[in-house]
Amino acid sequence: MVRDNTDLPLASTFTVFDAQDSGCLSYGVEDAGRRWFVKKATTPQARLSLIRAAEFHTAVQHPAIIRPEQVLDGPDGPVLVYPWHDGTVLNHATRHGSDRTALVRFQQLPLPDVEAAITRILDAHLAITAAGYVAVDLYDGCFLYDFDRRQMWLIDLDEYRPGPFVLDADRLPGSHRYMAPEEVVRGAVIDQRTTVYTLGRTIHHLLDSPHGSRGSPAQAQLVAHATRATPGDRHPAVTTLVTAWRATLTT
Numbered sequence: 001m002v003r004d005n006t007d008l009p010l011a012s013t014f015t016v017f018d019a020q021d022s023g024c025l026s027y028g029v030e031d032a033g034r035r036w037f038v039k040k041a042t043t044p045q046a047r048l049s050l051i052r053a054a055e056f057h058t059a060v061q062h063p064a065i066i067r068p069e070q071v072l073d074g075p076d077g078p079v080l081v082y083p084w085h086d087g088t089v090l091n092h093a094t095r096h097g098s099d100r101t102a103l104v105r106f107q108q109l110p111l112p113d114v115e116a117a118i119t120r121i122l123d124a125h126l127a128i129t130a131a132g133y134v135a136v137d138l139y140d141g142c143f144l145y146d147f148d149r150r151q152m153w154l155i156d157l158d159e160y161r162p163g164p165f166v167l168d169a170d171r172l173p174g175s176h177r178y179m180a181p182e183e184v185v186r187g188a189v190i191d192q193r194t195t196v197y198t199l200g201r202t203i204h205h206l207l208d209s210p211h212g213s214r215g216s217p218a219q220a221q222l223v224a225h226a227t228r229a230t231p232g233d234r235h236p237a238v239t240t241l242v243t244a245w246r247a248t249l250t251t
Contacts, residue, residue, distance in 0.1 A: 022046055022158070028084060035084035037066075040074055047077035053158040054078050062127040064120045065154045066144070085153055091140035103140055105147070107209040114214070115249055117145065117152035118206055122242045124154055125199060129238040134163030135195040136183075139175035140205060164191035177201065181229050193231040196241050200226025200234075203245070218248040 014035075017026040023046030026039040041047040057067040072079040090103040106114070121143070125135065137159035144153040159173050171184040180197035182188035204223045207215040215223070222244050228234050235241040 022049065022156075024050070036069075037082040037084050038079060039082070040079040041077045049158040050078045050080060052161065053080060056133060056157060056160050060128050060131045060133060060160075062124040062154075064124040064152060065127075065157065082155075085144060085146070086148070087144040087146040087151070087153060089141055089155070090143040090145060098141075100140065102145065103205075104210060106145055107206065107214075109150075111214055113150050114206055116150070117143075118203055119245070119249070120152045121154065121202060122199060122238075122245055125195060125238050126242055128160065129192060129195065132162050133160045134165075134190055134192065135198045136160055136172050136190075137174040138198050138202065139178045140202075141175075143206075161190075163194075164189055166190070177205070180231070182231060189231075191231075192237050193234050195238055196226050196235045197231075199238070199241060216248060216250075219245075222248060 012030045013027050014030060015028040023041060023043035024039055025042050026037060029036050029038055039050065041050050054068070054071045057065075061067065066082055066085055068080040068082045070081040072081060088102040088105075090100065090106055092099040092102070106117075128135070135157075138157070142154055142156050144155050145151070146153070167183070167186055167188045167190055170186055172179070172190070174183060178198050178201045180194045182190065182194060200223050203215075203219065204213075204227070207213055207219060207223075213220065222241075225244075226234055226241055235244060
């Protein structure tokens with residue numbers, strides 16, 4: 001819902017995120033006993049991202065995806081107001097570098113907790129795929145984990161786009177640790193197989209640990225299949241990947 005920006009709950013700001021390289025300014029505010037995460041653009045490119053995000057959240061709903069409760073009509077474009085969720089971003093990426101302390105902590109959780117978090121991410125992407133979207137700029141900075149409740153949330157899916165589409169730029173935004181080869185090739189087709197690759201990298205990184213991979217041989221084989229360089233050699237669809245993943249679970 002789009003509302004006038006006078007509805008913005010600015011009674012008290014308790015934290016500010018102003019070192020992101022996305023061109024967005026975000027902050028936590030409290031109003032009438034509720035906490036909110038407010039995100040607005042400071043650059044033209046960020047404005048386009050938030051317009052895209054508002055459209056994405058209109059089309060896609062899943063319990064793991066934190067979606068805005070309000071989209072305000074601000075002078076610099078939409079202002080997205082999300083309910084605040086407690087948790088720690090697994091990769092706190094800023095202009096000053098990346099802090100993956102929380103990722104290392106997550107990787108050392110009991111394996112069933114890690115697998116449950118991965119399953120939740122994959123299930124969310126079933127809903128995303130069903131809505132006709134493909135993943136763009138998914139990486140560990142999009143994973144908000146509540147260590148107390150053992151709950152995974154997805155945030156900052158601002159670059160997700162309807163697909164398939166043909167890449168009309170030199171590259172898509174994203175972390176090279178998660179990006180498929182075709183995401184840096186002008187004219188390449190970006191489709192579900194691209195999302196499969198990114199999810200395969202997600203499984204790999206979340207199962208990894210300072211002492212090596214904790215995944216089973218079946219999970220390692222799944223990751224290898226999902227992240228093959230040629231799109232046609234991967235799982236053909238997100239549903240296929242998720243089915244294969246569930247077959248590797250022992251509990």
